[in-house]
Amino acid sequence: MASIFQGVGAATAISSSACFDSKKLIFSAATPRFLTEKKGSFFMVRSDGRLNHNNGISSRAEKIVTNAVAAKADAPAASATSKSGHELLLFEALREGLEEEMDRDPRVCVMGEDVGHYGGSYKVTKGLAPKFGDLRVLDTPIAENSFTGMGIGAAMTGLRPVIEGMNMGFLLLAFNQISNNCGMLHYTSGGQFTIPVVIRGPGGVGRQLGAEHSQRLESYFQSIPGIQMVACSTPYNAKGLMKAAIRSENPVILFEHVLLYNLKEKIPDEEYVCNLEEAEMVRPGEHITILTYSRMRYHVMQAAKTLVNKGYDPEVIDIRSLKPFDLHTIGNSVKKTHRVLIVEECMRTGGIGASLTAAINENFQDYLDAPIVCLSSQDVPTPYAGTLEEFTIVQPAQIVTAVEQLCR
Amino acid sequence: MGFSAKLVQPLPLLNTTTARRSASENMNCASPFLGSTHKLRLPRPIVSSTRTHFGSGSGSAPAIVAVKSDVIKDNKKPKSDVSNLLITKEEGLEVYEDMILGRAFEDMCAQMYYRGKMFGFVHLYNGQEAVSSGFIKLLKKEDSVVSTYRDHVHALSKGVPASQVMSELFGKTTGCCRGQGGSMHMFSKEHNVLGGFAFIGEGIPVATGAAFTSKYRREVLKEADCDHVTMAFFGDGTCNNGQFFECLNMAALWKLPIIFVVENNLWAIGMSHLRATSDPQIWKKGPAFGMPGIHVDGMDVLKVREVAKEAVGRARRGEGPTLIECETYRFRGHSLADPDELRDPAEKAHYAARDPITSLKKYMVDNNLATEAELKAIEKKIDEVIEEAVEFAEESPAPSRSQLLENVFADPKGFGIGPDGKYRCEDPKFTEGTAQV
Numbered sequence: 064m065a066s067i068f069q070g071v072g073a074a075t076a077i078s079s080s081a082c083f084d085s086k087k088l089i090f091s092a093a094t095p096r097f098l099t100e101k102k103g104s105f106f107m108v109r110s111d112g113r114l115n116h117n118n119g120i121s122s123r124a125e126k127i128v129t130n131a132v133a134a135k136a137d138a139p140a141a142s143a144t145s146k147s148g149h150e151l152l153l154f155e156a157l158r159e160g161l162e163e164e165m166d167r168d169p170r171v172c173v174m175g176e177d178v179g180h181y182g183g184s185y186k187v188t189k190g191l192a193p194k195f196g197d198l199r200v201l202d203t204p205i206a207e208n209s210f211t212g213m214g215i216g217a218a219m220t221g222l223r224p225v226i227e228g229m230n231m232g233f234l235l236l237a238f239n240q241i242s243n244n245c246g247m248l249h250y251t252s253g254g255q256f257t258i259p260v261v262i263r264g265p266g267g268v269g270r271q272l273g274a275e276h277s278q279r280l281e282s283y284f285q286s287i288p289g290i291q292m293v294a295c296s297t298p299y300n301a302k303g304l305m306k307a308a309i310r311s312e313n314p315v316i317l318f319e320h321v322l323l324y325n326l327k328e329k330i331p332d333e334e335y336v337c338n339l340e341e342a343e344m345v346r347p348g349e350h351i352t353i354l355t356y357s358r359m360r361y362h363v364m365q366a367a368k369t370l371v372n373k374g375y376d377p378e379v380i381d382i383r384s385l386k387p388f389d390l391h392t393i394g395n396s397v398k399k400t401h402r403v404l405i406v407e408e409c410m411r412t413g414g415i416g417a418s419l420t421a422a423i424n425e426n427f428q429d430y431l432d433a434p435i436v437c438l439s440s441q442d443v444p445t446p447y448a449g450t451l452e453e454f455t456i457v458q459p460a461q462i463v464t465a466v467e468q469l470c471r
Numbered sequence: 472m473g474f475s476a477k478l479v480q481p482l483p484l485l486n487t488t489t490a491r492r493s494a495s496e497n498m499n500c501a502s503p504f505l506g507s508t509h510k511l512r513l514p515r516p517i518v519s520s521t522r523t524h525f526g527s528g529s530g531s532a533p534a535i536v537a538v539k540s541d542v543i544k545d546n547k548k549p550k551s552d553v554s555n556l557l558i559t560k561e562e563g564l565e566v567y568e569d570m571i572l573g574r575a576f577e578d579m580c581a582q583m584y585y586r587g588k589m590f591g592f593v594h595l596y597n598g599q600e601a602v603s604s605g606f607i608k609l610l611k612k613e614d615s616v617v618s619t620y621r622d623h624v625h626a627l628s629k630g631v632p633a634s635q636v637m638s639e640l641f642g643k644t645t646g647c648c649r650g651q652g653g654s655m656h657m658f659s660k661e662h663n664v665l666g667g668f669a670f671i672g673e674g675i676p677v678a679t680g681a682a683f684t685s686k687y688r689r690e691v692l693k694e695a696d697c698d699h700v701t702m703a704f705f706g707d708g709t710c711n712n713g714q715f716f717e718c719l720n721m722a723a724l725w726k727l728p729i730i731f732v733v734e735n736n737l738w739a740i741g742m743s744h745l746r747a748t749s750d751p752q753i754w755k756k757g758p759a760f761g762m763p764g765i766h767v768d769g770m771d772v773l774k775v776r777e778v779a780k781e782a783v784g785r786a787r788r789g790e791g792p793t794l795i796e797c798e799t800y801r802f803r804g805h806s807l808a809d810p811d812e813l814r815d816p817a818e819k820a821h822y823a824a825r826d827p828i829t830s831l832k833k834y835m836v837d838n839n840l841a842t843e844a845e846l847k848a849i850e851k852k853i854d855e856v857i858e859e860a861v862e863f864a865e866e867s868p869a870p871s872r873s874q875l876l877e878n879v880f881a882d883p884k885g886f887g888i889g890p891d892g893k894y895r896c897e898d899p900k901f902t903e904g905t906a907q908v
Contacts, residue, residue, distance in 0.1 A: 169692055198691055204724070209676040209717035216680020219665055220615065222687060243673055248666065252658035253649035254878035256665070291885045312881035340887050340894070387887025387895075394890040426890050 148329040156298035156330060157187045157319070160305035161225065163334065165195055168223065171309055174201040174214055175227030175264075184229050185265055185324050211237035211262070215244045219256040223309060231266030231318065232278040245314045246289035261308040263317035267358055267408055268456050270322070274444035277452075282414040284316055285386050292385040293339055294318040294357045298328040300383060303337025311339060318385070320358045342389035348378030350470055351402040354393060354419060356382045359406045359457060366462035375466060385415050388422055397423060401432040402469050406457055411439040436465050557773040560840045566608055566772055567835065567846060570600040570828050571853045573624035576633055577803075579857050580623065580640060584807050588865075589640045592669075593654045596624040598770075598802035601827035602734050603628045605775030606702055609783050615663040615701040617678035620655035621734075621801075622667045625704055630662040637860040643867035650870045651878065671705065672712035675731070678703035679718045682729035682792075689789075700728045700786040708739030710753045716760075719794065723761040726791035730782045731757075733796040734769065740805040741813045757794030769797030770825040773834065876902045 151159070165171045172195075173188055179202035182189030192200040203210040207228065214224040228234040234241065241262065248256055268277040284292060291313050295301035301319070308315035345360065346367060355363045360381050367377050378396050382388065397403055403423060405416040416437040423435055438457045445455050558566070577595040584593055596603065599621075607616060607628035618625040626636055631647055639646025640654055647659050648667075656667035665681055668674040681701040688697040709715055710733055722729050733753050737744045745751050757764025763785075767778045775797060782793035800822035804811030835841040880886065883896035895901050 172687065172691075196691065198687060204717070204720055206717035206721065209679065209714050209721060212673070212676020212714065213680040213683055213718075213721065216617075216665065216677035216682075217684045217687070218680070219677065220681045220684040222684050239670065239673060240676060243668075243670060244677060248658075249881055250878045251648060251652040251656040252660075252666070252878075253647065253651050254881075255648070255658050255660040257881040259881070289879050289885075291880075311885075313885045340884055384887070387885065389888050390890045391888045391892040 148331050150327060150329045151298060152324065153295075153298045153301050153319075153326040153328075154185055154187050154324040156302040156328075157295075157305050158189065158191070160302035161188065161309070162191060162194075164306055164309040165191070165199070168309075170221060171223045171225065172199045172201065172217075173225045173227065174203050174210055176203055176205055176229045176233075178202060178227050183227065185319075185321070187324075188227070207233050207236040208238075208240055212240040212244060214260050214262075215240060215248070215258055218258045218260045218314075219248065223259050225261045225263065225309060228262065228264030230276055230278075230321075231264045231280050232275055234262065234264065234280060235278075235283070237262075238283070241284065241290070241316075242287050246287040249289060257312050258314045259309075259312050260314045261305075261317055262314070263305075263308075263319060265319045265321045265324070267318075267320040267322065268440070268445050268452065271447055271449055271452055272321070272445075273447050277445035279409045279414075279440070281318060281385050282409050282417075285415060285418060290314045290316060290386070291339060292316045292318065293383055294320075294385055296320070296323060296357050296360045296381055296383070298326055299330050300337050300343060300381075302330060303335055304339065304383070306336045307339045310336065315339065318357065323358055323361075337383075340384050340387060340389060342392040343381040343383050344392065345379040345381050346377065348376040348400070350376045350400055351378065351404060351466055352393070352396040352400045353377050353379045353404045353406060353462070353466070354382050355379065355406040356385065356415070357408060359408050362457060362459050363406050363462055366459035366466070369459065369463050370466055373463075373467075375470060377466060382419070388419060390422065390426055393419075393423065394427055397427045398430045401430055403431065403435045404462070404465055404469055405435065405437040405439075406462055407437070407439050408456055409439055411437075411442050414439050433469055436469055438462065438465055556838055556840070557777065558840070562608075563831070563835050563840050564845070564849065566604045566776070567828070567831055567841075568849050568853065569604040569608055569628050570772065570831065571850055572627055572633065572856065573600040573603060574828060575850075575853050575857050576623060576627060576636070576860075579637075579861060581803070581807060583637075583640070583861065589642070589654070591653060591655075592620065592806050592808065593640070594621040594806045595803050596621055596801070598822065598826070599734055599736060599799045600624060601772035601775050601831075602704070602732065602769050602797045602799055605772045606704075606730070606732055606779045609776065609779050610700070610702065613663060613699045615665050615678070615681040615699065617665045617674040617681065617701065617703045618657070618667060619671060619674060619705050619709070620667070620669050621706075622655065622657045622664075626657040626659065626662075626664050626667075629659070629664050631657065631659045631664060633856055633860040634863040635659075637857075638864040638867050641864040641867070642869065643864055644870040644874065645863070645867040649874065649878070651874075665701075671709040672714035675703050675705060675709070675714050675718045678729060679722055679727060682722065682727035682786075683725070685728050686725065698728070698787040698789075700730060700783055702730045702732055704732045704734060706739060707733065707735040707737065707744040707753065708742065708747065709733075710735075710756065711748055716756075719756065719760040719762065719792075722792040726789065728786035728789065729792045730779070730786055731792060731794045733794070734799055735796050736799050736801045737818075738801070738805070738814060740809065743813075752796075754794060754796040762792045762794055764794045764796070766796045766798065769799030770822065770827050770830065772827050772831050873902055 161173070173191065177184055178188040179192035179197055179200045188200060211226055214226040217224050228237070245258055245260060249258055266279055281292060281294070284290065291311070293304050293308065293315060295304045295317065304317060308317050345364065353363050363379055367379060370377055378400055380392060380396055382393070405419055407414060407416045409415045416439050420435045420437050438461060440456045441454070443455060446452055573596060577597050580589070580593060580595060583589050603624045607625065610616070612630065616625055616629050623636055627633060635645065635647040636657060639648055639650060639652060639657065642650045642653065644650050648656060652658060652667060655669045658664055658666050665677055666674055678701045685697055685699040685701065688694045719731065735744065735753060739747065754764035754766040765778055768774050778795055782795060785791065785793055802819070802823060832846055835846070836843060884894050886895040886901070889895045889898070
């Protein structure tokens with residue numbers, strides 16, 4: 064049983080030829096940079112697969128790989144495994160990451176609404192308050208701006224708070240503190256104070272939650288200098304990014320998605336940390352680069368299933384790091400495929416896709432054979448009605464159409 | 472909490488009397504709308520000014536209510552009663568020197584500003600020195616101070632050298648924030664000055680966080696002797712802001728070791744406190760959240776010090792926060808760009824007569840704590856300190872291009888990975904700003 068996993072060791076991108084007998088998902092990762100990266104304790108995974116290099120022009124018709132993609136909400140995605148891993152849901156993975164970091168460093172604390180006794184509105188902090196106490200897992204009153212500022216003040220004086228917004232949308236109330244203090248104080252103090260906070264919470268369009276609970280704030284925060292933004296999409300990278308964010312000296316905003324909390328996956332028992340600035344290669348390919356993040360990854364993979372059956376070979380990259388962009392992984396892909404499609408849940412205007420389009424155009428214009436196409440959500444407050452809500456976000460059918468048009 | 476304040480409500484509209492009323496009588500003031508044209512009133516009538524306040528319907532003489540706490544029961548201390556003195560000689564000299572430093576520094580700032588050495592918004596503290604010296608001189612180095620944009624003197628009182636503050640104002644790289652902060656963002660890790668914030672109210676949650684860390688250290692990290700307190704300074708305008716109330720709630724809820732100091736100088740740029748606030752007695756907002764609220768005469772450094780001692784003691788013992796309203800006054804405009812046309816000259820004269828520095832000087836001399844010569848020597852010494860600070864700032868280099876991107880991230884990997892696969896920060900040209908981003 065061959066599976067290729069993220070980790071040091073798999074040194075080259077692997078073509079998606081049928082050399083893998085995969086009943087599971089294929090992920091190939093490793094860029095050579097992993098080898099030079101001294102960070103964390105990446106574990107070594109043996110790769111049983113045969114590494115077949117891309118032998119030039121591959122005929123599309125033969126590349127039909129079964130089970131090449133994950134279904135939308137139930138991906139038993141093996142992004143990494145070892146001999147013994149353990150299976151859990153995404154919110155449990157977040158909790159595991161958080162708990163491990165809290166065990167490791169007594170200065171890590173959590174603050175937010177209902178994180179303590181209630182266990183978190185999505186159960187990410189369940190069980191932590193009984194274990195660590197009410198001060199370390201602090202139930203705050205409903206005062207986002209102030210408790211975010213409190214977290215920032217605590218970070219300046221030595222603690223490492225993880226601030227939870229019950230819903231990302233609530234962090235709009237904390238915008239003053241996030242923009243002015245979180246992003247700026249390291250700079251305006253001339254480097255004297257560091258602000259190692261993690262601001263996290265669920266966002267994105269859920270199931271008929273209404274406009275205010277369905278916001279995508281990535282675009283609102285992306286211009287703030289001094290912060291980093293990452294979006295998790297699988298239990299593996301959720302735990303890894305959570306740990307990396309907590310260990311980082313920079314303020315990090317970790318975007319989770321309401322509909323991804325129940326994703327199940329097997330993750331390693333050993334400790335691991337993901338790299339905050341890197342993108343994740345989900346499915347290598349030849350014909351087109353599809354850049355996505357968070358929940359849209361699953362819509363893309365579902366579309367990829369259809370595309371593969373139609374004979375296309377998309378390369379899917381989960382950009383993960385929304386700020387800064389991993390231009391290396393993205394660039395290498397663009398240089399290979401010469402066509403880019405961005406699929407995101409953010410709004411059209413001023414979204415992550417818009418920035419990414421600009422960045423790619425600036426840096427890799429020579430390598431593009433076609434204009435970049437960006438599929439984003441409609442510029443509309445998310446409607447309550449289910450049918451309208453469906454039209455708001457990008458659906459797999461639209462992705463298939465866009466790829467077909469681009470690859471004509 | 473033992474403090475009670477003798478208060479007089481601002482008199483209602485169209486009332487020409489200036490008699491003091493009892494607090495209870497004024498509580499249910501008949502005036503429906505206190506805010507529009509009311510002015511502050513003096514306890515004794517001043518020669519009525521021919522200038523009418525714009526929009527004012529009342530032709531009454533302008534007057535100001537001076538409100539004092541009765542912490543110090545008797546204003547006049549018997550001259551020769553040494554045991555009743557509020558301050559020892561050393562303490563008195565320390566406080567005097569600090570106030571002189573604050574005053575001289577701010578005066579020099581004004582001079583330098585008009586000579587084109589510093590730019591932007593500069594907010595001077597003249598007249599309010601009693602609050603800064605009265606409170607901050609009681610703190611130890613590990614205690615934290617959080618301020619607003621009117622922060623030069625808070626930084627100086629806390630111990631940041633005048634040369635570093637002046638250098639920061641000149642925008643030089645030897646400034647306490649490497650020239651990156653400016654007048655409104657004074658930070659010092661060494662002296663635990665947590666800023667310097669331009670938006671009002673923004674610093675109060677940060678101060679709450681610092682107090683939270685102190686409690687966390689004591690209770691979670693088990694550093695039993697950690698009794699660091701935090702002082703948050705802010706103005707009357709801030710007391711109508713949401714962050715103020717939210718933090719009062721949290722601080723009282725968790726009994727954080729924080730002292731909220733309101734520097735009520737009665738004006739928020741051109742907005743009189745009375746025109747902006749439904750209940751102008753800010754100290755009352757403390758008990759509403761479960762903490763003591765105290766009103767003190769902020770022009771008298773000894774009274775301020777007494778109140779501060781009590782509050783700091785409370786915080787150190789873990790009894791929780793205190794809200795202290797200091798009635799004070801700024802002699803200059805809101806900032807150096809403010810023409811200061813709205814404030815009544817009579818009001819200014821009233822407070823100028825209560826200059827905290829001259830008051831303390833008089834007290835010390837009258838009670839034989841110090842001679843005129845000693846105090847003069849202090850003033851001379853401070854003049855030299857300020858001169859040196861200006862010289863230091865003048866001679867310091869301005870930041871070079873390479874400093875531009877240096878402190879954006881604590882971990883510069885946050886700039887990301889460039890197209891060539893290396894982290895941007897590994898490119899030596901990156902922070903110099905000459906690389907292609």
